[in-house]
Amino acid sequence: PEVYLKVYQEIDSTNRAAKEAAVTGLAGHGGCVVAGKQTAGRGRRGRSFYSPEEAGLYLSVILKPRGSLKESLLLTAEAAVAVYKAVLRITGISLGIKWVNDLYYNEKKVCGILTEAVTDFESGDIDFAVVGIGLNLYEAEGGYPSEIRNVAGALYENREAAAGLDRNRLAAEIINALLEETRELRLPPEYIQQNLVPGREIQIVDGQDIRKAKALEICPDGRLKVQESDGSLSILAYGEVSLII
Ligand code: BTN
Numbered sequence: 001p002e003v004y005l006k007v008y009q010e011i012d013s014t015n016r017a018a019k020e021a022a023v024t025g026l027a028g029h030g031g032c033v034v035a036g037k038q039t040a041g042r043g044r045r046g047r048s049f050y051s052p053e054e055a056g057l058y059l060s061v062i063l064k065p066r067g068s069l070k071e072s073l074l075l076t077a078e079a080a081v082a083v084y085k086a087v088l089r090i091t092g093i094s095l096g097i098k099w100v101n102d103l104y105y106n107e108k109k110v111c112g113i114l115t116e117a118v119t120d121f122e123s124g125d126i127d128f129a130v131v132g133i134g135l136n137l138y139e140a141e142g143g144y145p146s147e148i149r150n151v152a153g154a155l156y157e158n159r160e161a162a163a164g165l166d167r168n169r170l171a172a173e174i175i176n177a178l179l180e181e182t183r184e185l186r187l188p189p190e191y192i193q194q195n196l197v198p199g200r201e202i203q204i205v206d207g208q209d210i211r212k213a214k215a216l217e218i219c220p221d222g223r224l225k226v227q228e229s230d231g232s233l234s235i236l237a238y239g240e241v242s243l244i245i
Contacts, residue, residue, distance in 0.1 A: 004031035004062075010053075012040040015116055015132035018060035022118045022128045029064040029128070032175055041134060044114055045240070050148060055140035055159075057171055060132040061178050062118075066185050072129065073222035073237060074185050076101045076115045079131045081188040082177035083111055087135075089177075090170045093155055096196040099215075099224050099241055103135075104196060108153020111135040133174060138162045187222055197224065197241060205240040212244070 004027035011017055014033040021027035035058045038051035051058050065075060080101045087093055087103075095103040095110065103111035111134065118128040136154035138161065144152045156162035181188060192198075197215045204211050204226070213226040216233075224236045 004028070006033045008033070008035040010037045010039065011035040013038055013042050013132075014058050014060040015042055015114060015130050016040075018062050018130045018132070019116060019118050022062045022130065027062050029062060030179055031062040032059060034059040034171055038134075042114055042132070043112060043134075049112060049114070049134050050145055050152070051134060052140035055136065055138050055154070057133070057135040057137060057167060057174070059171055059174065060130050061175055063129045063131060063178075063182055065126060065129045072115055072117070073100065074187055075129055075131070075182060076113060077187055077191045077222045078181040078185075079113050079115065079133065079178060081190045081194075082181040083113070083133060083135065083174055084190060084194055085181070086170065086173035086177040087155065090173050091155060091165065095194065097191060097194045098243070099195060099197040099218060100222075100238070105153055105155060109151050110153050110155055131178065133178075135170075135174075137165065137167070187218070187220055191222075192218055196243065201244040202226070203242045203244055204236065205242070206236075215241070 014035050018033045021031055037053035038058050041049035041051035043049040080097045080103060083103055084095050087095055095105050098104055101113040102109050114132040116130045117126045118130060120127050138154045138156040138158050195218060198217050200215050202213055202215045204213055213228050216225040216227055218224055226234055226236060228234055
């Protein structure tokens with residue numbers, strides 16, 4: 001398909017729109033949807049993603065994945081590194097990565113990534129992955145909703161502090177970095193270098209099960225090796241991990 005880049009002032013969810021464009025054949029690899037505000041931003045695990053006007057960057061990129069869905073962990077790790085690199089280049093801010101794909105600044109989550117698969121209706125094969133990135137630039141007026149107040153942060157303290165930032169350049173840099181980083185499927189070295197999790201006491205939320213463990217290291221396939229409280233080792237491929245301070 002032709003180059004596909006849609007920019008909306010307001011939309012329900014850029015991931016939803018990007019998936020639709022991919023399913024209907026309007027957009028292919030590299031297609032992008034960017035919005036100034038989302039009214040139904042999606043987060044991981046069925047949560048919503050708070051997406052107020054102007055205070056954040058909300059974008060989705062369609063990628064033709066190499067390899068199987070099993071490797072989506074690597075794709076997601078590459079997306080986190082793309083955001084890390086783009087933010088460093090444009091703002092000089094060095095973000096930390098929290099396994100799997102949250103980015104942190106000053107102990108607060110400033111960016112979340114949601115990777116969704118677009119499957120072929122008949123064969124059930126995965127045609128595309130849609131990588132959605134939500135990056136908080138500053139705290140919107142009225143503050144964060146109470147559910148996320150303890151964890152949410154932003155690159156800049158307020159709107160005035162963010163005034164010198166060229167949002168379009170940052171968006172373009174993220175998209176380019178994402179396309180560059182995902183050219184081959186591998187664990188980027190920066191994913192390990194910038195990771196906040198290895199060596200830390202963590203809490204694992206896996207469905208109903210909540211337990212404590214110690215994070216050891218990130219494996220070459222992106223999974224996380226942990227030591228359970230009974231001393232046994234296990235390897236996590238998904239699940240929510242929070243750092244215990
Ligand atoms: C998470 O932290 O749970 C993932 C959040 C992902 C949010 C982004 S914002 C752009 C894109 N469109 C969506 O609806 N969600 C992603």
